Amino acid sequence: MLLAQLMNRKPRVVVIGTGGTIAGHSESPTNLSYDAAQLPVDYLLKSIPQLADLAEISTQNIFSLNSKDMGSSQWLELARCIQNLVNDSNIDGVVVTHGTDTLEEAALFLESTISSRKPVVLTGSMRASTALSADGPSNLYQAIQVSASVSARDRGVLVVFNAEIIMGTKVVKGHSIATGAFSASVGGVIGSVYNGHTFFSIPPGVSPLSGLLGSALKNNNTGWPIIRTHYVTAGETEESLLAIADLDCQGIVIVGFGAGEIPDTLLSVVLDKAKQGVYFVISSRVSCCAVMPETMTLGECETIIASRHFNPQKSAVLLSLSLCIGLSPLDIFSRAEVEG
Numbered sequence: 001m002l003l004a005q006l007m008n009r010k011p012r013v014v015v016i017g018t019g020g021t022i023a024g025h026s027e028s029p030t031n032l033s034y035d036a037a038q039l040p041v042d043y044l045l046k047s048i049p050q051l052a053d054l055a056e057i058s059t060q061n062i063f064s065l066n067s068k069d070m071g072s073s074q075w076l077e078l079a080r081c082i083q084n085l086v087n088d089s090n091i092d093g094v095v096v097t098h099g100t101d102t103l104e105e106a107a108l109f110l111e112s113t114i115s116s117r118k119p120v121v122l123t124g125s126m127r128a129s130t131a132l133s134a135d136g137p138s139n140l141y142q143a144i145q146v147s148a149s150v151s152a153r154d155r156g157v158l159v160v161f162n163a164e165i166i167m168g169t170k171v172v173k174g175h176s177i178a179t180g181a182f183s184a185s186v187g188g189v190i191g192s193v194y195n196g197h198t199f200f201s202i203p204p205g206v207s208p209l210s211g212l213l214g215s216a217l218k219n220n221n222t223g224w225p226i227i228r229t230h231y232v233t234a235g236e237t238e239e240s241l242l243a244i245a246d247l248d249c250q251g252i253v254i255v256g257f258g259a260g261e262i263p264d265t266l267l268s269v270v271l272d273k274a275k276q277g278v279y280f281v282i283s284s285r286v287s288c289c290a291v292m293p294e295t296m297t298l299g300e301c302e303t304i305i306a307s308r309h310f311n312p313q314k315s316a317v318l319l320s321l322s323l324c325i326g327l328s329p330l331d332i333f334s335r336a337e338v339e340g
Contacts, residue, residue, distance in 0.1 A: 015057060093148055096121070104172055156207050170186075230255065262282065302328065
């Protein structure tokens with residue numbers, strides 16, 4: 001039971017602004033071009049007076065960034081901020097407004113580092129706040145509604161977008177301009193927001209990754225492992241991968257074919273570099289990604305790892321976090337196998 005129910009008060013929700021399209025501004029309401037991260041979150045809330053019926057809302061602005069410029073350093077600061085908030089017994093839920101370009105990576109980072117029974121919800125928009133039929137207000141309203149709901153507890157980090165509730169570990173951006181841009185790998189859409197109600201299709205339960213890498217929050221080292229990505233195309237020669245592998249890096253995500261296949265021309269490079277201590281995660285360029293140890297070209301070992309259901313960009317986040325805190329990437333990806 002939420003403290004708000006025990007004390008007969010509205011839920012208290014903190015909305016954290018980080019920038020993104022939802023805070024974007026354009027000179028013309030019909031123009032698709034805009035400047036992201038121009039408006040504080042308070043300004044966004046003023047356009048939704050109905051929020052007063054949902055919760056007691058306070059705000060924080062910790063970044064004003066286009067999410068193309070977000071990364072591990074910013075997400076670490078965000079995770080620390082959220083962890084402090086959810087540790088406060090007076091706070092019932094947290095909402096984060098975030099740009100959509102890297103929202104799926106942010107959701108995985110936060111899920112892996114934050115320990116919370118309270119709802120933590122990410123949202124954003126595909127249209128700037130000044131656009132005709134802007135989707136930000138409805139997404140923000142619904143995200144706060146979910147965060148204030150007792151039924152959203154014990155579900156890990158969630159993404160609320162276009163009236164759908166999606167698991168943070170499984171959310172995927174699948175369209176560059178449509179308002180329904182986000183979907184999920186199998187089983188990832190777990191609820192919806194409709195007519196003022198929050199519905200969930202499965203019982204509460206957090207992912208195996210929930211807070212698993214939380215020791216990163218105590219890491220004062222400003223350096224992050226260098227993770228590179230190599231996208232495989234037809235007819236590749238080893239030189240294309242060597243150009244990346246010979247650069248200084250601790251890990252490489254291979255965006256392979258199908259269920260984790262890579263051309264024979266690249267095998268010797270991967271094996272040689274893996275013996276030298278470079279970690280490889282084999283993912284897939286297929287949109288609905290599933291790479292298992294038994295389906296990829298190379299056998300899995302401590303330094304060559306199947307991505308499971310994580311797409312390349314999420315694989316890079318998980319590999320970086322694992323190496324940052326000195327845990328075995330193979331162990332972390334294996335633990336997440338039932339979740340994806």
